[in-house]
Amino acid sequence: MQIIEDGNTAAALGVRLCRPQVIAAYPITPQTPLTEKLSEYVEEGSLAAEYIPVESEHSALAVCIAASSAGSRVFTATSANGLLYMHEQIQWAAGARLPIVMCVVNRAVGAPWNIWNDQQDSISQRDTGWIQIYCADHQQIIDTVIKAYWLAEKVSIPIMVCYDGYILSHTFMPFDLPQQKKVDAFLPPFKPDYALNPDEPANLNTVTLPDVRVDVHGELAHGYMEIRYLLQKDTRLALQEAAQAEKRFAEVFGRGGDPYIEPYLCDDAEYIAVGLGSITYQLRVCVDELRREGIKVGVMGVRYYRPFPDKVIAGALKGKKAVIVFEKAISYGYEGALASDLKSALYEYLAGTGSLPVIQNYIAGIGGREIRTDNLTKALKAATKGRVAQEPVWIGLKL
Amino acid sequence: MGTGNYRRKTSHSEHGPGDGGSTGSWRVERPFIDEALCIPCRRNKEACFICWLYCPEIVISRTIPPVVDLEYCKGCGICAEECPTKAITMVDEARFAHDNKKKE
Ligand code: SF4
Numbered sequence: 162m163q164i165i166e167d168g169n170t171a172a173a174l175g176v177r178l179c180r181p182q183v184i185a186a187y188p189i190t191p192q193t194p195l196t197e198k199l200s201e202y203v204e205e206g207s208l209a210a211e212y213i214p215v216e217s218e219h220s221a222l223a224v225c226i227a228a229s230s231a232g233s234r235v236f237t238a239t240s241a242n243g244l245l246y247m248h249e250q251i252q253w254a255a256g257a258r259l260p261i262v263m264c265v266v267n268r269a270v271g272a273p274w275n276i277w278n279d280q281q282d283s284i285s286q287r288d289t290g291w292i293q294i295y296c297a298d299h300q301q302i303i304d305t306v307i308k309a310y311w312l313a314e315k316v317s318i319p320i321m322v323c324y325d326g327y328i329l330s331h332t333f334m335p336f337d338l339p340q341q342k343k344v345d346a347f348l349p350p351f352k353p354d355y356a357l358n359p360d361e362p363a364n365l366n367t368v369t370l371p372d373v374r375v376d377v378h379g380e381l382a383h384g385y386m387e388i389r390y391l392l393q394k395d396t397r398l399a400l401q402e403a404a405q406a407e408k409r410f411a412e413v414f415g416r417g418g419d420p421y422i423e424p425y426l427c428d429d430a431e432y433i434a435v436g437l438g439s440i441t442y443q444l445r446v447c448v449d450e451l452r453r454e455g456i457k458v459g460v461m462g463v464r465y466y467r468p469f470p471d472k473v474i475a476g477a478l479k480g481k482k483a484v485i486v487f488e489k490a491i492s493y494g495y496e497g498a499l500a501s502d503l504k505s506a507l508y509e510y511l512a513g514t515g516s517l518p519v520i521q522n523y524i525a526g527i528g529g530r531e532i533r534t535d536n537l538t539k540a541l542k543a544a545t546k547g548r549v550a551q552e553p554v555w556i557g558l559k560l
Numbered sequence: 561m562g563t564g565n566y567r568r569k570t571s572h573s574e575h576g577p578g579d580g581g582s583t584g585s586w587r588v589e590r591p592f593i594d595e596a597l598c599i600p601c602r603r604n605k606e607a608c609f610i611c612w613l614y615c616p617e618i619v620i621s622r623t624i625p626p627v628v629d630l631e632y633c634k635g636c637g638i639c640a641e642e643c644p645t646k647a648i649t650m651v652d653e654a655r656f657a658h659d660n661k662k663k664e
């Protein structure tokens with residue numbers, strides 16, 4: 162059924178379709194309408210979940226960690242400083258291998274205080290062991306939430322479903338609302354191998370020694386390093402499982418595509434713009450305009466940021482003259498994190514082949530600074546004429 | 561955890577000696593019980609056992625004399641602190657290492 166709703170509602174509807182049993186969240190702009198919707202669903206009885214109000218984001222994730230350890234399907238959501246406040250528990254959830262799904266409604270982080278959109282919040286959580294998926298429209302938001310539960314529970318790794326604050330969260334768009342019976346067919350109830358149970362007491366994630374140990378059953382149990390290595394290994398394996406999720410989703414719902422990247426006019430392109438989230442759809446407008454001028458450009462949205470689909474990306478960018486990376490976040494002291502990751506993937510797969518593209522990094526829309534399409538087109542066009550600058554260039558900076 | 565063996569991928573332990581690892585290897589000081597001062601030893605009667613009650617690692621036996629399982633005693637010294645007759649002294653592990661060397 163096609164409906165018209167805002168992005169936060171798309172996320173809330175997606176979450177409700179997945180039948181979470183416990184929801185704990187603390188409201189923060191621009192995520193607030195999402196958690197309000199979910200609490201309304203619980204109140205009116207259209208979602209049979211326990212909604213646990215908490216006094217902070219740190220507690221919200223702590224509740225989710227506990228509930229997930231007890232075998233429940235859980236959900237939380239946050240933005241910006243709320244996400245940063247969760248940071249300690251974010252690492253914990255990944256190390257504990259809990260399949261928590263969290264929406265991150267992207268917003269700039271303080272200081273100075275700012276409630277508008279950029280992606281510094283989720284990008285700063287890149288190395289926490291969570292899977293990160295970026296959405297570019299409302300259909301992707303609702304579909305990604307559903308796929309995320311399947312994938313998280315398959316590989317036992319928590320997932321952040323990221324979408325731009327306001328640009329997606331507060332704008333209205335038509336999208337297809339999946340049928341409950343199809344979602345139920347796609348996503349079976351959560352069945353953990355072990356759930357906290359007083360009849361079968363266990364210690365979870367207590368002090369774990371540097372070395373392996375013999376447990377009470379006389380079996381060799383992992384040390385900290387083995388557990389962390391397995392997190393890395395399984396996060397890489399999640400790339401394959403993501404393809405499986407996409408395939409199964411397409412079978413049930415009849416839509417989907419490449420799980421990792423979203424190319425637009427890339428096949429014959431000589432120059433490719435790359436980005437995360439809604440900016441990639443805005444870039445399509447620039448690409449269309451430059452194509453009319455005869456410049457062969459395309460745009461590639463990166464959907465999975467962690468695990469990073471390095472091989473797929475390197476394959477898609479092979480032989481291109483230039484790759485122009487537009488980012489709403491920066492790794493202070495160097496450049497955009499996505500630009501660095503792209504360089505590393507390209508180096509890994511294309512070094513020595515003579516087909517390494519030039520990389521131009523643009524920083525845009527920091528703290529909600531309006532990204533004007535004409536400025537974006539200008540920047541893209543400039544980068545097709547050769548390297549604009551070695552350092553990342555901030556678009557629309559008034560200095 | 562959806563597939564595979566959950567216990568193998570996370571830190572999961574069960575109640576029982578040693579499932580938290582061999583805590584005895586952490587010890588800097590070793591409790592030594594002087595039987596001449598220990599109440600149950602002196603009276604040859606089941607009595608006191610304050611050390612057994614307080615040991616957080618549950619590694620002191622309720623026997624005459626009380627025996628410390630050095631495999632898991634982490635050397636915290638709580639037993640020595642709580643013993644009403646000061647029968648327990650904490651002895652530097654280095655001394656035992658030294659004695660062992662001498663024996664070799
Ligand atoms: S607490 Fe002291 S006196 Fe009492 S049983 Fe233990 S060692 Fe003996």
Ligand code: SF4
Binds near residue numbers: 619628632637
């Ligand atoms: S109380 Fe501490 S020092 Fe005494 S036996 Fe127990 S672990 Fe060892």
